[in-house]
Amino acid sequence: MRILITSALPYANGSVHLGHLAGCYLPADIYFKFKKYLLKEDAIHICGTDEHGVPITIEAEKRKISPSELVKQYHDEIKDTFEKIGVEFTHFSGTARPIHHRLAQEFFLNIYNKGYIKKKEEQTLYCESCKRFLPDRYVEGECPHCGSPGAKGDQCEICGRWLDPASLLSPRCKICGGTPIKKDTFHYYFLLPDLEKKLYDWLSKKDYWKPNVLNYALSWIKEGLRARSITRDMEWGVPVPLEEAKGKVLYVWFDAPIGYISSTKEWAEKIGKPDLWKEYWMNEKVKMVHFIGKDNIVFHAIIWPAMLMADGNYILPDNIPANEYLNMGGGKMSTSRGVAMWVRDYIDKYHPDYLRFGLSLILPETKDSEFSYDEWIQNVNNYLANNFGNLVQRIITFLQKHFSGRVPDRKDPTELENRLLETIKQTKRNYVEFMNNFKFRDALKSAINLSSEANRYIDFAKPWDKIKKSRENAGSVLSYSIAVINSLRVLFYPFIPFSCKKLGKILKQDDLDINILDNPFIDGTQIEKPEILFRKIEEVEVMEKQRQEKKQFVSFKEFSKMDLRVGEIKSAEKVPGTDKLVKIFVNMGNSEKTIVAGIGDVYEVSELIGKKIVVILNLEPRKIKGILSEGMLLAAEVDGKPVLLVPEQDVPPGSIVK
Ligand SMILES: [Zn+2]
Ligand SMILES: [Zn+2]
Structure with missing residues (x-):
């Protein structure tokens, strides 16, 4: 099956917020990954920035830059955000490009x-x-x-x-x-x-x-x-x-949806198959699915299909699974009202899968939903860290400890194991049905349920007891457990792709075919050393805090790069035309240095001469009022005024300070 998936073109005058992500881009990406990697269908995901219209010219005028500079900035930022959060596009274009202008003009002329x-x-x-x-x-x-x-x-x-x-x-x-x-x-x-x-x-x-x-x-x-x-x-x-x-x-609303076609065209040219876009846009067998938020329904379900009908060259949308709104603190998130939580704020601090997972559980599929920070933390901790993460952790650690990481052979299934295998089969059926019908929340929940089921199985089967009596029996439990983990790796992939890739590396499995669930065993595989897949949010936050604090320390190595020495002021004079600046010549033992210092309003020139002071010698030289200053003297700051640091005893010039 060939599938053409589009996501609403984000408007290039603002950043991506959680509402955009949950309303359109995340469900589109989940669907795309499911179709392309799990079902192995010929799916492409097309998008790009919407770069025309009055809000853009007004914003550009406000910032005193050209509209093309403005849209370039936002295009790059938006694209980067999508990459970091794992939203994958086959192609991401922009409507200010010549290829789009040409196509939009042809489209207009034709109708x-x-x-x-x-x-x-x-x-x-x-x-x-x-x-x-x-x-x-x-x-x-x-x-x-x-x-x-x-x-x-x-x-x-x-x-x-x-x-x-x-x-x-x-x-x-x-x-x-x-x-x-x-x-x-x-x-x-x-x-x-x-x-x-x-x-x-x-x-x-x-x-x-x-x-x-x-x-x-x-x-x-x-x-x-x-x-x-x-x-x-x-x-x-x-x-x-x-x-x-x-x-x-x-009008921007006329040209923007044509961007779906021009972006596909640009992709086809880029990969050296310039006619390939027609295999999607002009092929009645292709299913076209537009992912949008509900504010775009009238354009995608009425005006755009009418444009396509008038033109007559292209296929019509097969489905438009528009989402409702994601709210926060009661209102709709919107760039223009400034009520938003930017996706960037999250990915700078947390693993992108945490946000993807939390949002997937509350996608506004049939009615508006509410994002709550506390609920998000709970969901990540309970389902990702405690449920799935813990399952992976304890099985893989046990496998390393008792079987040196080699997945043991299984024995014929017990009644418990037959039930487990039946659950995997049932989960696959439900999951595929849900995903095909855009019920991503239910699909994710079915995977979480399988993970809970696997935890229960292990609690019953108790491999840690079995190992004391029979290596074979304990090993068999591990084989079945790893089979469920391998199934979950596939099922969770559209939702938390980064972590599932990592898990795939550990298990040495990279195929994501949904049919792996029919035979998920990998007996005999030598797996990699385990890595912690998920941490609780509190741990992430503590680690982040430590990282921030650490950043403020200077290492001893960094400190020891500074060449601090005692110098004796030989002469001093005011820098003409300034209140504070004094030019001083300092005897540093083996050399003399010129230093310009802002101490002239506190110290008389005459009282400076003969003073022993502390100087940083290897500070980058810098011109101040035309005079090259070759170092900096150290002073304490008291009520905004400098107080020179002097040695407590008489020391020879050039003595090292450390
Ligand atoms: Zn006017
Ligand atoms: Zn009105």
Whole structure:
């Protein structure tokens, strides 16, 4: 089976937060890993940054950099975050690239020529002092529906309605604060009503979709679709490929989903098979699955399929398993409101699998879910460290101790072992069913249950007692136990890939085929020395604290690099044009050094001469007020004023201080 998986293109004006990860990228990655590595299907995972639109140009203007610099920064950061958290893409592109511009223009022209796009004269807001049209968020005003102030040109965040900038009451230019005028212009509209019937028929066959997604999409159609403006008067974006449309670009929501195609195309070119993308996008046998958050449903279940239908060259989505929201402290996480927990904050401090695991257990699959830090810690400690981690640890340690790490041969299964093997089979069936139906939480729980079952089996079978009487019997228990661990390595892989890879190294197994569960035994394998797979969060935090503290110590080796010596001040003079600086010549025994010191407001030049002081001699020389200072003298700081350190007895210049 060939599967084309996409994740919503992250908008390149902010970092990735936990809400994004749980809403879209983590489930997409779990599904991709399951299909590609466990089922060995021909799956690709396509994404890239969404780099156009008004929020980007506004942010770039605020920072006084170009939009392309801004999107480059965020593209790199977002890509890096995904790599570190283990979200794997076949290709990760960006919509500002030429390959995307070309494809988006072709797409536009094709459906324009087919009559699905019409030009419409209209009035939009124009700022005379800024000399520009004010699309979308370049204008704010009162919402014409609910009267809330601060409604943006494209949407009122209070009542949630989409707006047309020209409909705002008392509009203001976002840049200069001035009152815009209405000016004649024209825009291109995508004729959604022409595709309404076709969309409805298509959607009615999607009874296998998540009810929240399907019902939402159908309710939109029932309200009746309206033609949508798909162009803007601005510079940053994909230029409308028509002679008459100079100065206009495609609306970001029109060009962004085409990014799924252009990213696939770029991937195909990169791997030297430039036509390979067609095997996915133009092949009716391919199943296309869009992972998105629920705020994207209308675009992916209505507008995007309508665009694809109008174009006619490409396949339509097979499924859109949109997630609900992950909340924290009661509200939706969002970059624009600043209520967020950044993924970076976690991966700097904890193992990425801890976050993946904790989020996988609370994915907002059917309703909003709540992220709680305490619950996360509990889940990681209980399930990862105590349950799975402990299982692996005690079996592998025992195996090392009594069998030098060689997995012993098993005997015919006892009743207990027959039950265990049956549980593995049953778990495989349930797990595959859950995963294929986007029920990732249930799939993970089924794996956790198998791990608990294995712990119970070992508690009953007591290999540590058996070893006293019969090596063979104890060895057999280990063989069955390792078989379950090997099964769990496969089942857990989509959720905690880093740890399962590590476990695979220990067991010398790298295949992740789900069918390993039909025969998970690795009798006779000489395994590697065990490593602790999971620590409790408290231990991680203590280790992190120690690491931080350690960083503040200076090693003796570092200290001994400093050449500290006693010197005698031979002469001193004020540095002209300064209050504090004094230039002094210091006899260091074998040499004389010039030092510029900030002590002139406390010490008179005359009282300095003849003083013995402590000097760091091998400090990098530095020019101060044009004078090369070849060292630094040591002084205590008292109420912000220097007090020179002097030897308690008379010592010859050049004496080493240590
Ligand atoms: Zn409103
Ligand atoms: Zn203005």
